[in-house]
Amino acid sequence: MKLYYTPKSHFSRKVRILLDAWGLDATLEDVGNVAEASAPAFGPNPLMKVPTLVDADRTVFDSDHIAYYLVALHDPNDQFAVATRDVDALNARAVMNGVMAAEVEIILARRTGTDTGAHRRFGKILESIPAGLAYLEARAEVFTGPPSYAGFHLVSLWDHLALYEVVPLDYPRLAAHVARITNLPYVARSAPR
Ligand SMILES: N[C@@H](CCC(=O)N[C@@H](CS)C(=O)NCC(=O)O)C(=O)O
Structure with missing residues (x-):
């Protein structure tokens, strides 16, 4: 592969x-x-x-x-609930993907010479990041329980935001889940550098 x-x-x-x-x-x-x-x-x-x-x-x-x-x-038994049909988990997945995509748009626009502060479109994209994080913070129980794809997704999102400092990360419930999940060696090994 x-x-x-x-x-x-x-x-x-x-x-x-x-x-x-x-x-x-x-x-x-x-x-x-x-x-x-x-x-x-x-x-x-x-x-x-x-x-x-x-x-x-x-x-x-x-x-x-x-x-x-x-x-x-x-993993036919799907130990990490990748194929979940739980609506709360799917909503969290959609929001995490949206936050990650918004961050990519901001970072790549800046990297290629766009002043994102000068365009209302980028203002909305940027605003969606803290809005999405606040949504997740209010529903952080979706990340409780045994290791899950939702938790891996959260850590991937969080570490990337921390690396690029696009927005402040003041979300204590999410931070606690990230700290717990990051302790898994198979999660820690791919931390972005
Ligand atoms: N929906 C896609 C999004 C992938 C994506 O946006 N990847 C970023 C890097 S993290 C990228 O390659 N961006 C290049 C671009 O947007 O031009 C997925 O889940 O795989």
Whole structure:
């Protein structure tokens, strides 16, 4: 298996934590600067985003779809509740993905020379990050219990926000869950550097 990724990518980290938790080997292919429009670096992904998984003759796009693909093959009992149908967990997943996507838009716009403060569109995107985090803080019980994909998702989001300092991180309930989940060796190993 090959995973196109970057060491700092939070969407890729969700998948890397699962791979590590299951003890699965995958070659990690660093695509470099994700702001670049250099199609070949991203392998088969026409959207020029990471992660992408290539498993023999199968290519899978999008972090959650990769997680569904892997759980079906390697963890049929779904110990981390990847394929949950719980609406609260799915809402939390949607909000976490939205916060992560908003952060990517802000970071990549700035990296490529856009003054995000000068555009109302970016103002809204930026505002959605603390709004999403406040939503999660108010519903942090979704992260309680045994290790779960929701918790891995939260740590991936949180560590990336902490690294790039796009918004302050004053969410004590979320911080406590992150501190607990980060103690798992298979989570700590992929911390962004
Ligand atoms: N929905 C996708 C989002 C992937 C994504 O946005 N990845 C970022 C890096 S963390 C990226 O490659 N961005 C490049 C770009 O937006 O041009 C997923 O879950 O895999």
